[in-house]
Each structure stands twice: as structure tokens, then as C-alpha cells.
Amino acid sequence: MTTDIESSTNSTSVVDVIIPVYRGLAETRRCLESVLAFPQRSACEIVVIDDCSPEPELSAWLSTLAETGAITLLKNPVNTGFVNTVNRGMILHSDRDVVLLNSDTEVHGDWLDRLRRCADSDAMIGSVTPFSNNATICSYPCFNQDNPLPEDWPLATLDRLLAEVNTGLAVEMPTAVGFCMYIRRDCLEEVGYFDALIFKRGYGEENEFCLRATEVGFKHLLCADVFVYHQGGVSFGEETKALCVEAEQRILERYPHYLSLIGEYCARDPARVLRRRIDRFRLIRSPRPRILFITHTWGGGTEKHVCDLARILEPIFEIMILRPTGPHGVSVEWARNGEEFIVYFSVPYDYPKLLDFIRSLEIARLHIHHVIGLNRQILQLPQDLCLPYDFTLHDYYPICPQYTLTFKDGRYCGEPDVDGCNACLTERPALWGLDIVTWRELLGKLLSDADRVIVASQDMETRMRRYAPNAHYIKLPHPEPALTVPVPHAPPCGELKILVLGRLTPIKGLYRLEACAIDARLRSLPLFFRVIGHADRDVRQEPEIPLSFSGPYNDIELPLLIGRERPDLIFFPAQCPETYSYTLSYALVTGLPIVAPRLGAFSERLADYPQAWLLDWDAPVTECNDLFVSLLESVSGSRAEASDDA
Amino acid sequence: MTPEDYLQRYIEPFQTLAGTVSPGDWQPLASDYYYPPHSEQGSGLDTLNRTELLDMLQRILAIEYPQQRLAKTTASAFPEVLRRLKDEQAGWQTEMKRLEKELERLEELSAQRRSDNERITAELIEHQTERQRLAVELERRQGESAVFVNEISTLRANLADLRKSTSWKLTKPLRWFGRMVKAMQAPDA
Numbered sequence: 001m002t003t004d005i006e007s008s009t010n011s012t013s014v015v016d017v018i019i020p021v022y023r024g025l026a027e028t029r030r031c032l033e034s035v036l037a038f039p040q041r042s043a044c045e046i047v048v049i050d051d052c053s054p055e056p057e058l059s060a061w062l063s064t065l066a067e068t069g070a071i072t073l074l075k076n077p078v079n080t081g082f083v084n085t086v087n088r089g090m091i092l093h094s095d096r097d098v099v100l101l102n103s104d105t106e107v108h109g110d111w112l113d114r115l116r117r118c119a120d121s122d123a124m125i126g127s128v129t130p131f132s133n134n135a136t137i138c139s140y141p142c143f144n145q146d147n148p149l150p151e152d153w154p155l156a157t158l159d160r161l162l163a164e165v166n167t168g169l170a171v172e173m174p175t176a177v178g179f180c181m182y183i184r185r186d187c188l189e190e191v192g193y194f195d196a197l198i199f200k201r202g203y204g205e206e207n208e209f210c211l212r213a214t215e216v217g218f219k220h221l222l223c224a225d226v227f228v229y230h231q232g233g234v235s236f237g238e239e240t241k242a243l244c245v246e247a248e249q250r251i252l253e254r255y256p257h258y259l260s261l262i263g264e265y266c267a268r269d270p271a272r273v274l275r276r277r278i279d280r281f282r283l284i285r286s287p288r289p290r291i292l293f294i295t296h297t298w299g300g301g302t303e304k305h306v307c308d309l310a311r312i313l314e315p316i317f318e319i320m321i322l323r324p325t326g327p328h329g330v331s332v333e334w335a336r337n338g339e340e341f342i343v344y345f346s347v348p349y350d351y352p353k354l355l356d357f358i359r360s361l362e363i364a365r366l367h368i369h370h371v372i373g374l375n376r377q378i379l380q381l382p383q384d385l386c387l388p389y390d391f392t393l394h395d396y397y398p399i400c401p402q403y404t405l406t407f408k409d410g411r412y413c414g415e416p417d418v419d420g421c422n423a424c425l426t427e428r429p430a431l432w433g434l435d436i437v438t439w440r441e442l443l444g445k446l447l448s449d450a451d452r453v454i455v456a457s458q459d460m461e462t463r464m465r466r467y468a469p470n471a472h473y474i475k476l477p478h479p480e481p482a483l484t485v486p487v488p489h490a491p492p493c494g495e496l497k498i499l500v501l502g503r504l505t506p507i508k509g510l511y512r513l514e515a516c517a518i519d520a521r522l523r524s525l526p527l528f529f530r531v532i533g534h535a536d537r538d539v540r541q542e543p544e545i546p547l548s549f550s551g552p553y554n555d556i557e558l559p560l561l562i563g564r565e566r567p568d569l570i571f572f573p574a575q576c577p578e579t580y581s582y583t584l585s586y587a588l589v590t591g592l593p594i595v596a597p598r599l600g601a602f603s604e605r606l607a608d609y610p611q612a613w614l615l616d617w618d619a620p621v622t623e624c625n626d627l628f629v630s631l632l633e634s635v636s637g638s639r640a641e642a643s644d645d646a
Numbered sequence: 647m648t649p650e651d652y653l654q655r656y657i658e659p660f661q662t663l664a665g666t667v668s669p670g671d672w673q674p675l676a677s678d679y680y681y682p683p684h685s686e687q688g689s690g691l692d693t694l695n696r697t698e699l700l701d702m703l704q705r706i707l708a709i710e711y712p713q714q715r716l717a718k719t720t721a722s723a724f725p726e727v728l729r730r731l732k733d734e735q736a737g738w739q740t741e742m743k744r745l746e747k748e749l750e751r752l753e754e755l756s757a758q759r760r761s762d763n764e765r766i767t768a769e770l771i772e773h774q775t776e777r778q779r780l781a782v783e784l785e786r787r788q789g790e791s792a793v794f795v796n797e798i799s800t801l802r803a804n805l806a807d808l809r810k811s812t813s814w815k816l817t818k819p820l821r822w823f824g825r826m827v828k829a830m831q832a833p834d835a
Contacts, residue, residue, distance in 0.1 A: 077781045091771060190756070192763040193770065216756045273677040280675070309656075312649045316657070329683050343679045350679075357675065365660060388660075451659060479652035 014043040016098045018089035022051045025058040027104040034106040046071040052079040082202030087193045102179045104231040108159040115182045118223040126187035126218030127176040130226035135177045142340045159227040166224035171270045174261045176220045178206035179230045204247025211255045224274040279341035290318045295369040302394040310335040324373040347375040391450040398443035399467040401430030404576040410506025411575045447471040456580035457601035483589045485559040495526040496632040499567035501583035505536045509573025514539045515621045517547035532561050572596040
């Protein structure tokens with residue numbers, strides 16, 4: 001529950017800020033210096049407990065600080081572990097509230113006053129935890145993650161923002177998080193201290209304590225107007241993970257419902273509202289101009305381009321991305337690395353709210369990448385917002401509702417006349433039930449009103465100009481970093497290994513490839529077809545025919561996978577006019593012979609490539625295989641000469 | 647095309663945009679906009695205030711009843727709904743009674759726990775005090791031990807000096823003669 005906290009601070013009693021110390025002089029110094037730098041209205045005593053630190057410099061520094069009277073220093077004669085140490089601190093003054101503060105944290109401003117105000121807002125509050133960058137369910141910006149502090153937002157600025165945006169707000173949680181935990185004395189008196197027998201070295205003790213407290217009716221709050229920086233893992237280093245696993249097992253022995261409790265909280269995530277309030281303020285205060293991308297959720301090359309472009313523009317712009325969440329909804333997300341801001345609108349009902357929201361972000365420009373899957377209302381955005389926009393064409397959607405200029409069987413349709421297209425739409429209707437003329441009028445207007453229509457190839461521009469001649473086209477091949485694909489060159493061992501790249505569909509030539517492999521088997525040709533990727537449906541494969549698939553892959557693995565296959569040739573069996581082809585970019589840097597259809601972007605992208613062979617997209621498979629066999633002979637000959645020369 | 651070249655070409659027409667944004671105004675957004683549609687978490691209900699709840703109901707009505715009027719068949723369903731709600735109310739009353747009993751039990755349990763906690767806290771404080779006393783005792787004993795070690799070293803040094811002295815060497819025959827006399831006087835000799 002989000003709670004508005006009424007101030008009822010009992011400011012006369014003293015709060016003990018207990019800081020157990022074991023390792024890390026630099027972190028401990030930063031922590032204590034931050035605590036001492038900000039006087040609080042609440043009376044407090046800083047109790048530092050040196051748990052027999054193995055770092056003499058740390059112990060010496062603490063002793064020096066204690067001599068000034070700034071802190072109360074307790075020293076354990078032997079190392080007693082985190083939990084015993086904390087318990088010693090809590091026992092020290094049996095009438096005081098306490099704050100357990102890890103020595104690798106940093107605080108800012110009137111942090112303690114704000115925590116205390118939250119803790120005093122209800123008699124049944126047991127504990128209060130602030131937001132932090134590294135605090136599992138209290139983490140910000142990303143929930144349940146170890147985040148760096150957001151770029152341009154150091155602790156002081158961020159904490160001030162929380163204090164301003166989330167003043168007095170809190171949500172109830174199933175457990176506190178121990179890096180910074182305010183515990184009321186009432187709760188300690190009812191529930192007792194941490195269980196040092198079970199959780200001697202730390203991790204999990206605060207969760208078990210909270211579960212005990214919940215059993216007798218106490219609540220645990222996330223205090224949304226305080227942010228405490230937490231480095232994490234200083235005292236235990238790499239042991240942290242193992243300690244967490246062990247702690248979880250011990251909690252589950254006592255409280256078998258613990259994980260479901262946490263799981264339910266994470267699914268519900270009531271603190272999301274509070275995190276989003278901070279995000280929105282940070283976004284609004286960013287000095288970078290904003291661009292809103294509009295795209296689909298189908299993944300593939302469009303998604304890759306959108307993500308690449310967002311990353312390239314990130315230093316100069318704030319990029320927001322609008323996507324469909326269904327036929328009647330859209331989401332708008334902040335595409336900056338390390339942010340999780342996302343909002344949802346139902347469309348058309350919430351369309352006015354969506355407009356208000358976009359206006360509040362001061363979006364300066366739109367960039368449409370795709371509109372498939374979006375509610376038709378979204379097409380009105382540029383006009384309703386009166387904003388300039390670009391339109392990148394990733395396929396032929398504005399002129400072909402099937403988006404690839406192909407028949408149902410995946411073969412290039414040859415771009416028939418209006419009757420031919422309407423016949424196609426009878427079989428496979430367009431989105432929003434439009435006929436081809438209305439469709440092209442609607443989307444053609446969107447193209448002609450755009451500042452720029454960005455195409456990745458000349459072929460695409462030529463094709464599109466036939467249908468939307470008034471648009472302002474510019475050719476911008478997709479941005480790609482310099483690629484290297486090391487392929488060991490060796491003479492073919494009597495058989496030509498032909499590599500095909502990417503997820504194969506009938507449009508991408510799946511059936512054509514299968515037909516080539518069948519022909520190779522029937523004519524006993526020395527050819528083997530290997531696909532790095534997978535097929536979207538069942539086809540015949542090895543051992544029946546010389547064709548096999550490696551399975552799905554990540555783009556980043558592709559150079560390694562190509563090299564490992566040691567192919568002799570790369571083949572593109574596509575049956576539609578490709579608009580760019582990312583996989584061709586990888587093939588071009590291998591130096592291997594490439595066979596591709598004389599269709600779409602292939603012709604121009606391979607024009608200057610010395611080892612390119614272009615075939616008609618619908619050339620008979622026998623012609624295709626005959627070319628491969630002739631290439632086998634030339635490849636064998638040239639590589640043999642090369643090895644002789646070597 | 648390299649990313650750098652692309653960026654250059656991409657921002658050409660609107661380079662003046664960079665650095666022109668002034669901080670915008672804070673526009674409140676109802677909390678349910680932050681959750682995906684049809685997600686099975688009731689967080690919206692947890693965090694909604696009355697206005698937000700009304701807004702949400704209006705939106706549900708707009709989707710479920712776009713015609714904004716009730717059909718006759720829908721209206722006839724209301725007595726049935728009312729009956730069901732009454733049944734539910736009776737069920738909740740029974741549940742309330744059960745919860746009251748449960749509360750009584752928990753209060754008893756809580757009192758018991760409180761008493762246990764007081765006892766354990768007292769024991770813990772006692773152990774802590776004892777541990778601190780023992781630590782002090784240990785420190786005192788370690789100090790004493792150091793003093794004894796020093797004393798032993800001093801005595802050993804004195805003994806060595808004595809054995810090296812001329813008087814010790816001169817009286818050596820006398821000590822030998824003494825030992826012989828004692829041996830002869832012994833009952834077994």
C-alpha cells in the first residue's frame with residue numbers, strides 16, 4: 001500500500017546509528033564521513049563496532065575518530081561475526097530505536113530524519129528501509145538489480161530528488177533489506193534480536209527477523225523519499241553469493257512460504273509507481289532533446305536497427321520507444337541503458353492521455369520504424385502532436401500489407417496490379433480490413449508527410465518511388481561496426497560446404513534450399529548445405545538430404561560460428577526483395593564466394609565484391625547446383641595453387 | 647556505414663535541437679499506467695486513491711459497455727448479482743468471526759512471545775556482560791603471564807652469571823666434598 005506519512009516524530013528520544021565494521025578502510029571512511037557531514041534534527045549517537053578487523057589501518061583510523069568524540073567505538077576482542085556485532089549494538093541502549101547501517105553505504109542530507117518520520121508514522125511499523133542502487137527489492141532505477149548510480153545523478157542530487165518527488169510516501173514490503181534498516185525499539189522488544197546462532201556471519205538475518213516481526217503484526221516499509229548509496233559485497237567479497245544461498249535455505253527451513261511471499265511482492269511490485277515518479281522527473285530534467293521511436297514487437301532486423309540507433313543517439317538524445325502491447329494498447333519506454341521506465345496506455349481510449357504524456361516529455365521529433373501491430377489511431381500522432389518525423393523503411397509495409405511483396409508460399413509476387421493485390425488481400429486480409437488502394441493512400445500520406453524516408457538501399461527507393469513518388473527519400477545504409485569474421489581457408493575435401501545464414505522462412509528461401517539439397521542428393525552432387533540458424537517449420541534434413549541446421553544463435557556469436565563451420569561458400573536463397581540484409585554484412589567480410597539472388601539489395605551490395613555470383617531469384621535449382629559444382633572446381637584449383645605458393 | 651558516419655548524416659537536419667530543451671513540467675500520471683495491461687497483480691488496487699479508482703472504473707466501463715447503456719438482459723441479471731453478493735456478505739461475516747478468534751489466539755501468542763523475549767534478552771545481556779568480564783579477565787591474566795615470563799628470564803640470567811663467577815669456580819671442590827660426605831652419611835651407603 002502506498003502510504004502518505006504524517007509527521008509524528010518523537011524527536012526527543014535518541015536513535016543509535018549502528019555501523020558494524022570489518023573490512024574496507026576507504027568505504028568505511030566514505031560512510032562515516034557522509035554520516036558525520038549531515039547533522040540531523042533527530043538526536044542520534046553513531047555507534048561503530050570494530051569486529052576485530054584484520055586491517056590495522058582501519059582500526060587505527062576508527063580509534064582516532066573515536067578520540068574526537070564524533071563516534072562511540074566498541075571493539076570486539078575477537079571476531080564475533082556480523083550478527084553478534086549488530087546485536088551488541090542493539091543491546092547497548094535498550095530504550096532506543098536503531099538504524100543498522102552497512103559500512104559500505106553513503107547517506108545524504110536529513111536522511112535519518114526522513115527515515116524516522118516514516119518509522120514513526122504508525123505504531124505497528126517494525127522496520128523501514130530506504131531506496132538504494134543495490135538493495136534487491138529496494139533497488140533503483142532497476143528493481144532487483146545491482147545498479148550503478150544513474151548517469152548525471154550523483155547521490156546528493158538523487159537523494160534530493162527523492163525527498164522532493166516522493167515526500168512522505170512509502171509502501172509495505174514483506175521484509176526489510178539490511179544495508180540500511182531503521183528498527184523501532186517497540187519491535188525489538190516484541191520480537192527480540194537477530195538470530196546469531198543460525199545467521200552468524202550475516203545475510204538473511206534481517207529477513208528472518210522481519211518474518212518474526214510480521215507474525216506478531218509489525219509492518220515493514222520502503223521509505224520512498226530517502227536514497228542511500230550501497231556499494232555491496234565489501235566485507236565478504238566473492239563469498240557473498242554462497243552466503244546468500246545458505247541464508248535462503250535456513251530461512252526456508254523456518255518459513256517455507258518465504259519465497260512465495262517475495263515472489264508475490266515482486267510480481268505485484270507496488271514500489272514501481274514510486275520508482276516511475278523518480279524516473280519521470282529525471283527524464284523531464286534531462287537537458288537532452290527527445291526523440292520518440294515508433295516500432296513493432298516482432299524483433300528481427302527492425303528491432304536490431306532500432307536498438308543500434310538508440311545506442312548511437314544515446315549520448316546526445318533521450319530516446320523513447322513506443323510499441324504495441326496488443327491491438328488496443330501501446331507502451332512507451334525510455335531506451336537509455338540501465339533504465340526500466342515504461343508506461344502503458346490503452347488506445348484509442350487513453351489516446352488523449354498518451355498525447356498529454358508525450359507532450360509533457362517535450363518530444364522534439366518522431367521517428368517511425370514500423371506500424372505493424374499498432375492501433376490505427378497511432379498513425380495520427382505526428383499530426384496531433386504537430387511534430388516533424390522521419391520514417392525508416394525496413395520492409396514494404398506501406399505498399400504491401402504482407403510487407404515482403406510475396407505470395408502466401410513465400411515467393412516474390414512480381415508486384416501485380418491493384419486487382420492482383422486485392423486478390424492477395426482477399427486470401428490474407430490487411431490490418432484494419434483495408435483494400436490496397438486505401439491502404440496505400442493511408443500509409444502513402446504518412447510517407448509523403450515525413451521529413452525524410454530513410455531507405456537502406458537504392459533498390460528499395462526505386463521500388464517505393466513507383467507507389468509513393470512524393471516522399472523525400474534518402475539512402476542511409478544501416479549503421480554497423482567494423483566486422484571481422486576469421487575463416488580458415490582450406491581446399492574443399494571433395495565436397496563443397498555451402499553455408500546459409502539466419503532464421504529461414506519460405507520468404508528467406510527455406511523451400512528453395514530444401515529443393516537444392518534434394519536435387520544434390522538425387523544427382524549425387526558433392527554439395528552439403530549447412531544453416532547457421534533454424535527453420536520456422538519442418539523440412540527434410542540430414543541424413544535424408546545433405547542439409548542441416550545449427551539452431552538459434554545470437555548475432556554476437558555469428559563470426560565465431562561462421563569460422564567454426566569452415567565453409568567454402570555462402571548462399572542466400574531469399575525469395576523476396578531484401579531491403580538490406582544484416583547477414584550479408586557478415587558474409588561480405590569473410591572473403592568467401594557469395595551466391596545470391598539478383599533481387600532487392602543484393603545486386604547493389606555485391607556489385608563491387610570480387611567473388612559474387614548473382615542468379616535469377618527463381619532460377620531452377622538444377623542451375624543453382626550446377627553453379628555450385630563449377631565453383632567447387634574453381635575453389636579447389638585456386639586454393640591448391642595458393643597452398644603450393646605458400 | 648559506420649555508426650559515426652550514420653550519426654552525422656542522421657542528425658544533419660536537426661542539429662539545432664541539441665541542448666535546446668528546458669526542464670519540463672511535472673504531469674501526474676495515474677499509477678495504473680505503470681503496469682502492463684491484464685497483468686495479474688492487484689498492485690493497481692493497492693495504490694489507487696478514490697479518483698484513480700473512479701477513473702479506472704470509467705475506463706473499464708468504456709471498454710466493457712461502449713454503448714453506455716444497459717441492455718434489458720443485463721438489467722435482469724442484477725437481482726441474481728444482489729443475491730450472490732448477500733451470500734458473499736454472509737460468508738465474509740463468518741470469516742470475520744473466525745478471524746476475530748484467530749486474532750485472540752495471536753494476541754495470546756504475542757504475549758507469550760513477549761515474555762519469552764524479555765527472558766531471552768535478559769539472558770543475552772547477562773551473557774554479554776559475562777563475556778566482557780571474561781575478556782577483561784583474559785587480558786589481566788595475559789598481562790600477569792607476561793610479568794612471570796620476564797621474571798623467569800631475569801632469574802635465568804642471574805643463575806648463568808652466578809655459574810660463571812670466580813667464587814663459584816673456587817668453591818667447586820668444596821661442594822664436591824660436601825656431596826661425598828652427604829652420600830656416605832646416607833642410610834643405604
